[in-house]
Amino acid sequence: MTGQLTDAGPEPAVEPGRRNRLTVAGRPVTVETGFLTLVVLALAVAALTSDAFLTQTNLTNLLKQMVTTGLLAFGMLVVILTGGIDLSVGSVVAFAGIVTAGLVSGLPLPLAMAVGIASGIAFGLVNGILVARFELAPFVVTLAALTTIRGLAFVYSEVPIAPEHPDFFWLGSAMLGPIPLTTVIMALVFLAGGLFLSRTPAGRSIIAIGGNAETVRLAGINVRRHVVLAYAISGACAGLAGVILASRVGIAQPSVGVAFELDAIAACVIGGASLAGGRGTARGTLGGVLILVLINNLLNLYDVQSFWQQVLKGVVIVVVIGVQRASRPRA
Amino acid sequence: MTGQLTDAGPEPAVEPGRRNRLTVAGRPVTVETGFLTLVVLALAVAALTSDAFLTQTNLTNLLKQMVTTGLLAFGMLVVILTGGIDLSVGSVVAFAGIVTAGLVSGLPLPLAMAVGIASGIAFGLVNGILVARFELAPFVVTLAALTTIRGLAFVYSEVPIAPEHPDFFWLGSAMLGPIPLTTVIMALVFLAGGLFLSRTPAGRSIIAIGGNAETVRLAGINVRRHVVLAYAISGACAGLAGVILASRVGIAQPSVGVAFELDAIAACVIGGASLAGGRGTARGTLGGVLILVLINNLLNLYDVQSFWQQVLKGVVIVVVIGVQRASRPRA
Amino acid sequence: MTVAAGSPRAGNVLELRGVRKEFGGVPVLHGVDLVGRPGEVVAVVGANGAGKSTLIKILAGALPMSGGEMWLDGARVEPRSPHDAHDLGIRTVYQELTLVPELTVTENLLLGNFPRRRTGLIDWPAAHAKAGRLLAEIGFGAVHPRAIAGRLTVARQQMVEIAKALVSEPRVLVLDEPSAVLAGTDLDSLFGLIRRLRDRGVLVIYVSHRLAEVLDLATSIVVIKDGRVVTTTEPARTSEDELIRLMAGRRLERIYPARRTGFGEPRLRVTGLSRPGEFTDVSFTVRAGEIVGMFGLVGSGRSELARCVFGAEPASTGEVRVGTESGSDTEQSGRTGATTFRSPTQAITAGLALVTEDRKRTGLVPELTVRDNIGLTTLYSTTRAGLLDVPRHRRAVDDLIARLDIRPAHCATMPVVRLSGGNQQKAVLAKWLLAGPRVLILDEPTRGVDMATRMSIYQMVDDLARDGLAVLLISSDLTEVLGATDRVLVMREGRITADLDAEHTTEDEVLGYSIGRAG
Amino acid sequence: SGDDGGSGDDGSYTVGVANFTLGGPYFSGMDKAIAAQAAKKGNVEIVSTDANGDAAKLAANVEDLLSKNVDAIIISGGPLESAPAVLNSIKAAGKPVVLVDRKFATGEYTSWIGPDNEAIGRQNGEFLAQRLASGGKVGIIKGGPADNSIGLARTNGVKAALQGKPGIVLVEAPDFGGWSSDGGLTVMESLLATNADLKAVFCENDAMCLGAQRAVADAGKAQQIVIAGVDGQAEALKAILDGTNYLVTGLNDADIIGSMGLDRAVEILGGASVDKDTVVDSPRVTKDNAAQFLKDGEF
């Protein structure tokens, strides 16, 4: 089963002693099947009710639109698994983008991009150290980081930077056949990330830490180092997302990325992650991203008026996590 | 001791075998003293370094500028104590304000305001029911509510509403001597709220739920009802804040209140609340609000340029919670 | 014992008939009958996972039953929530601690029953006084009402749990292994309390693995095996041996293995270890192949000592040495003068292992599977090309699950919280055995473990000791301390007050040192 | 025509509107004006999207519009500086794109219709210079960082007109007003704490000025401080008309720009050759002429 690769935990056996709240034809609806059904249902409804949905342009759009939220969501998942949260990702997107765009004129493009991603890692390390070493609340640390990094993005350049470099667009617009390169990159991140979570000691430790950090510490695992690693991964993902976004839009703005963290968190939770930590999978998160992007895409295709889009988006999210919740056995 | 009134818990005995990490002159620095020192220090520095700080205009400004964050922070505290979070408060501020402003032309002013506050309560009830009855994650429920309620505010009126009613301004601009009426209202909310948390069974139950909901359920207390109550209180506070803000500005805008929730949450945590629930006081939260408002005020008085204000604000918040953390005994 | 169909027998407060429970189609209780009259102590005994706690949660209204009937005072009842059960006069002390850790003892006791002023506000002075009175009345006066519950030792938390059930006098008091974490005078207080309640006409349902106390306290004994009642009997008509046989379904020979002789090199050497407020100038040695017991009263500092030896907390002075390796030779720990392990990682690398006393908070990751929990200590040592070697890891873990007989048999992929208490304890033990330690510290390792399993644990520890493992066994169970060890250290108020040869000492002598009566 | 878009064969068109944000009266007014003009035409259908202030979402929305095969796209970019990739993808799809209000700094567009923000600012500055003939302190409240060049242009205009005038001192508030009334209020309060002797205040838009006006009134300085804004928001026009200390604004009429934008798109689809850039006049609104604009200023 390829699922193994992206599963952040061992497959749960059919669990005796737990009743699922939803059953279909007598069989319990597990999180996975319930969720999959939801995604498939949404896709089917979309295909049936909108002529535009199944056009190649639109499907390519969907793939493109997943990238930013997807990258942020994977990094967020890793942090959420430890029981933390990273509110600073939106600001990191802005910072990484503007720094890359600013450096392109002086440095080779790959190097400029590497610096952008590295800046994300650096911010992640600071967040992680404040959380792990100084035991400060992740919510407030990363909220403060959100403010500070946004400020730094503006300090770096108050005005947007549109690099002349012709290759700057390339990353954001290259296609591999019908599939955008950026989507492939995101997919690779999820693949490698799923492997990391399910098959490496560090990944498994991160999940365990979210379940009970003290137990993990007493088992001889360096909890702090793993927590720092988690935030660094989130920073790296945000940095990458920032570089890709700047390349896609063709211009880097210091003001980009406001409230991006919210969609990323929502994707994780829709995908079954617990904000208390210790539960969540790369696969589920990818599904959550897909659902969020689908909601936006469909509301647009149906021509729903903007404010009603907002109203409906909230309602749909609640319905989705409601279905999600109902297909999970009671704790 | 007047502290009793706003203390969210009976004082614990001196705990044997636990060491505080900070000591001054051999005496352990408790959260309370550490925090108070911080506030006093901030005030002293402000007074010494800025001529403008101690002017009556500025002090009145400070008092005025506390009101919105203060009201939201108290409601947020109650929700946080249950172990939840309410991200929707900013949108509720907008909705309550615009509805009130919209109704003033047709209804008596107090009634219009009551409807505004009631709308906040209604949203809070929906949030609470989704969290308590359907056991959905508070973060995502209120994130969805943030989106939906914002949309509804725009659906109600896309454009700002500036009521003709001459008394509409009154609430927001009346002064009781040197003290703004709105500040007095906020103070009363904290006083009554502190009493509620420290001295009523419902308040104690809310705190206990955040500590261990299952225990509280096993103790025969209706957990769901208390959780719903907590969100309703937050909704009421946000509604009141919305009405007051609209009255103060004289114009109700559907776009007002974006990211207000972040300051409210920060105030709670700076004031010693734990986002895991079960720990936090009204008094501490008020201190947190004061610190946040002070930071903004001082950065303005020192004429710090806006981006640097953002950079510094984040840094100061981290330092503050760092001091806060250091003065709390290890768990 | 058959009960006439129709109305329940006169005089019974409580009667369960054919109570069944399944979890997702898997039956756990197969139709349990239980009868209790006022002034009786009905003991429920059975192996780990037999279904005792499940039965009790049904009584408490915390779990719905899948079938069967419950009668109270001649009326058919079906408590749907703990609240219902409260109203019916049923009070329960659960096997797992359920205090709100952030709140004071007073609040934990009185939650939902606060004394109020005329204004409707809570009267805190009166509340503290009431809590203090209650604790004193039932013999737990040592617990301070204003203390924060989460900071108390497990034993004291257990006392608060018991007191909580007695805030208003119950008709039926249900106690699920209340004695597992208590010792000495606290245990006496508990027994005294139960007797007083019994004399006042309260029906007490009592679950325990300590059969001696069951025989001492109970008026009737219900033996459960695999979710069925095998016998209902009375203390006078049975014996410990018989009960064990009934529970296990087989005859068990001797509880403690024969002692070993000829110990090897010193493996764990603790010298002059101190941590202010917790323990002072502690020195002892455990040799290869030796099992050293450590007894003491609640709060005597044993658990803190163990954590400190293990590097989980810093010491202020002293030295810890495993084999020839000493903790942090190169770098002195912190600002103190101690030479100890600076982290559990260091301690584990040197060959230490610590089974902590509070499995819920420090022993398990509740939502993780049994397999993942057990594998935690060897995550980083079972890799191939940087990736976890899943098959090898799985084989090693599953092998231990089988060896320790952790139940149910297919539990490897179950979240560990869903195991019964005793099986959870075994999972913790398995985790540390997997790490292959040279020195094993066990802090109350048999808490809540049934007799048959205890014996297999003793046997296993004995086997390991024969292979050269050094073991420090901290226990509040006097019989265990004397039976399963070679040497007994007694701790009192943070100091070691005696070092006794287990074979030649007595329970009285050990107890004496622990309360400062002797020596 | 359906959402497959009119080909134009039957003379009917589908025009997509990509709004960067609708979260301000000016922007939602623009969106409405476009829709109203389309309704007036009868044969034009509008599909409107809102990116909620997120540049990537704008790109996504435009892609969605292109999926629906609209005939032309109008971009109301608001504070957005540029969106080269968006313009590229529209170009790749071979559709015309009309920018309203905001002219992008980079990228290829078909046509732009909007105001000259620097001129509006200058206009205000000249008014204040006249008003404060004997000099005085003028406060400036900015909406946000200079990544929004509209605000920057307005402020530059004011500064250009006032700098060097005898006795005039310019004071920039350190913090931004966030383009909103509550933001303007708070920033003005802080500004008054350090600069009690202000004689006038200029805000980069009317919404902030309305808040600032409250702060001035609360401080009892309505007689001392006059106010100058930009946009022509209805409440501001009313305040001007009522003879308050709100003296002047520069009309930046979303109605006119929006309807012209739609007309322009239709002309292009009809094959007409059009001007690339069209600057819409921004008349100065004072008490004398406010009544006239208030009547039709409908946003």
Ligand SMILES: Nc1ncnc2c1ncn2[C@@H]1O[C@H](COP(=O)(O)OP(=O)(O)OP(=O)(O)O)[C@@H](O)[C@H]1O
């Ligand atoms: N919520 C649950 N879901 C699935 N299985 C459960 C659940 N609770 C208990 N079980 C199973 O039911 C069986 C009985 O458990 P129970 O806790 O009642 O045992 P017990 O007799 O109290 O054991 P112990 O002496 O170890 O406390 C065990 O096999 C356990 O794994």
Ligand SMILES: Nc1ncnc2c1ncn2[C@@H]1O[C@H](COP(=O)(O)OP(=O)(O)OP(=O)(O)O)[C@@H](O)[C@H]1O
């Ligand atoms: N009266 C008391 N109230 C609260 N805490 C106490 C009290 N007495 C002791 N303690 C705490 O108990 C701790 C020492 O207990 P420790 O767990 O080390 O002892 P122990 O001998 O292992 O006891 P136990 O058998 O309960 O595990 C210290 O941290 C001390 O703060």
Ligand SMILES: [Mg+2]
């Ligand atoms: Mg049990």
Ligand SMILES: [Mg+2]
């Ligand atoms: Mg202990």
